Amino acid sequence: MRLKRKFIAAAVGACLAPIAVVVLPAATASAHGYISSPPSRQANCASGAVSNCGSIIYEPQSVEGPKGLRSCNGGLPQFAQLNDESKNWPAASVGGTVTFNWVLTARHATSTWEYYIGNTRVGLVNDGGKQPGATVSHTISMGGFTGRQKLLAIWNIADTPNAFYSCVDLQIGSGGPTTPPTTPPTTTPPPTSTTPPTSTTNPPTGGTWAAGTAYKAGDQVTYGGSTYKCIQPHTAITGWEPPNTPALWQKV
Amino acid sequence: MRLRLLVALAAGLLTVASCGTGGTTAGSTVTAPAFNDSDVMFLQMMIPHHEQGVLIVQLARDHDVRTAVKELSAAIEVTQESEISDMKHWLTDWHRPTAANPDPQAHTAHGGMRMTDPDLVGALTKTAGPEFERRYLDVLTGHQHSAVELAQTETAEGVNPQAKELAKRIFESRTAEIKQLLAFTT
Numbered sequence: 001m002r003l004k005r006k007f008i009a010a011a012v013g014a015c016l017a018p019i020a021v022v023v024l025p026a027a028t029a030s031a032h033g034y035i036s037s038p039p040s041r042q043a044n045c046a047s048g049a050v051s052n053c054g055s056i057i058y059e060p061q062s063v064e065g066p067k068g069l070r071s072c073n074g075g076l077p078q079f080a081q082l083n084d085e086s087k088n089w090p091a092a093s094v095g096g097t098v099t100f101n102w103v104l105t106a107r108h109a110t111s112t113w114e115y116y117i118g119n120t121r122v123g124l125v126n127d128g129g130k131q132p133g134a135t136v137s138h139t140i141s142m143g144g145f146t147g148r149q150k151l152l153a154i155w156n157i158a159d160t161p162n163a164f165y166s167c168v169d170l171q172i173g174s175g176g177p178t179t180p181p182t183t184p185p186t187t188t189p190p191p192t193s194t195t196p197p198t199s200t201t202n203p204p205t206g207g208t209w210a211a212g213t214a215y216k217a218g219d220q221v222t223y224g225g226s227t228y229k230c231i232q233p234h235t236a237i238t239g240w241e242p243p244n245t246p247a248l249w250q251k252v
Numbered sequence: 253m254r255l256r257l258l259v260a261l262a263a264g265l266l267t268v269a270s271c272g273t274g275g276t277t278a279g280s281t282v283t284a285p286a287f288n289d290s291d292v293m294f295l296q297m298m299i300p301h302h303e304q305g306v307l308i309v310q311l312a313r314d315h316d317v318r319t320a321v322k323e324l325s326a327a328i329e330v331t332q333e334s335e336i337s338d339m340k341h342w343l344t345d346w347h348r349p350t351a352a353n354p355d356p357q358a359h360t361a362h363g364g365m366r367m368t369d370p371d372l373v374g375a376l377t378k379t380a381g382p383e384f385e386r387r388y389l390d391v392l393t394g395h396q397h398s399a400v401e402l403a404q405t406e407t408a409e410g411v412n413p414q415a416k417e418l419a420k421r422i423f424e425s426r427t428a429e430i431k432q433l434l435a436f437t438t
Contacts, residue, residue, distance in 0.1 A: 033394070036389070036390055036393065036434060036437045037386070037437050039434070039437070043434050043437070046430055046431060046434050047431055047434035047435045047437075048431050048435065049435070057427070057431075058400065058423075058427055059397070059400070059401075060397075061394070061397050101386060101390055101437075102390070103390045103393045103394045103397070104390075104394050105394045105395075105397045105398050105401075133375070134371060134372040134374075134375035134376065134387070134391065135372075135375070135387045135390050135391060211428070232326065232327055232330050233323050233326075233327070234323060234324070234326075234327035235323075235324070235327075235432070237424075237425055237428035237429065237432075238424045238425065238428055239420075239421040239422070239423070239424030239425025239426075239427075239428060240327075240331065240421075240425050240428075244421055245331055245334070246334055247330035247331050247333065247334040248327060248330065248331060
């Protein structure tokens with residue numbers, strides 16, 4: 001990160017001296033991956049199923065730490081909430097064999113994927129340094145464990161000293177389905193009713209437009225003193241305010 | 253990983269964004285740059301990323317996915333197409349190429365493989381049945397995470413108000429999209 005800024009500063013400086021290169025705090029680490037289903041703790045945070053998770057909601061893919069850790073947060077203090085056992089982490093109901101699905105944002109060359117319950121490694125997939133495929137799924141036997149368990153999945157990168165960590169809370173039944181249920185425990189639509197922390201895009205003038213509302217084509221709203229007609233059905237989200245999204249809203 | 257990124261970034265800066273520190277500066281004593289190299293790189297990387305995203309969400313049209321997934325996908329498609337058009341206009345106004353390299357794959361090396369590889373789309377295309385929706389959601393979620401990362405870099409390092417405002421909206425809307433996508437997944 002620091003080096004990158006130096007490059008930019010150098011390139012910019014070489015061209016034109018009198019501009020200030022403002023160096024802000026690091027934006028983010030680069031990208032990686034986590035388990036999406038059954039939902040990992042960071043997935044439950046980013047989906048809104050669990051609240052008050054801190055900054056993990058913006059980068060559930062970034063739980064990266066040195067290899068060999070056994071913690072849900074990869075040793076990163078900014079993601080300490082992932083270790084908080086007092087949080088009401090929902091446990092996915094599964095059978096004795098579970099298929100874990102990963103979201104990847106960078107397909108790092110991979111040495112192994114490990115799955116732990118307590119100190120027992122219940123699963124090991126050896127990729128031998130290969131780049132993972134388009135999507136990654138592993139079907140893992142729970143090794144006879146039953147009841148509520150916290151599973152730790154570890155993605156060991158081949159060409160760095162690091163690994164990515166995902167904890168998944170499971171309610172393991174016996175003889176149940178071999179894959180996790182595809183329907184969420186709550187059959188409600190996606191939790192779009194809560195607004196992201198930055199609500200600064202809603203002008204004080206307001207209007208009837210509201211994030212979380214499902215709009216049909218033809219619906220009309222007011223926003224910032226103007227009236228808009230919905231031209232593309234969607235559930236409103238912050239960042240898709242009518243004046244910013246001519247593809248969704250037509251000014252009346 | 254990081255080294256490759258640095259080399260690619262440096263090369264990109266030198267070849268593409270030559271002296272991109274802003275429009276007309278003559279005659280004014282206080283020269284706030286209209287845009288800088290980070291703005292240019294943000295747009296040049298975001299455009300092919302968006303285009304790839306449009307290809308991904310179009311897959312939802314002809315596959316067996318839930319209505320709500322189709323609807324979100326269609327909304328993502330039209331909003332990203334609109335943003336692509338804006339970004340190309342800005343680069344044209346700035347007299348900068350709309351792509352750092354005509355081969356979108358060249359960007360893969362840049363942002364730590366921020367692009368979703370074409371073979372991902374290919375793999376999705378060949379997937380059918382209920383398996384499609386799960387894979388589709390995972391691929392699209394990963395893709396939008398990368399957009400959030402690009403936007404954060406622009407927020408930290410860009411100077412152009414329009415581009416920074418777009419980055420803010422991308423950060424917010426993609427985070428909210430991911431929230432919906434993960435809720436579908438789990």
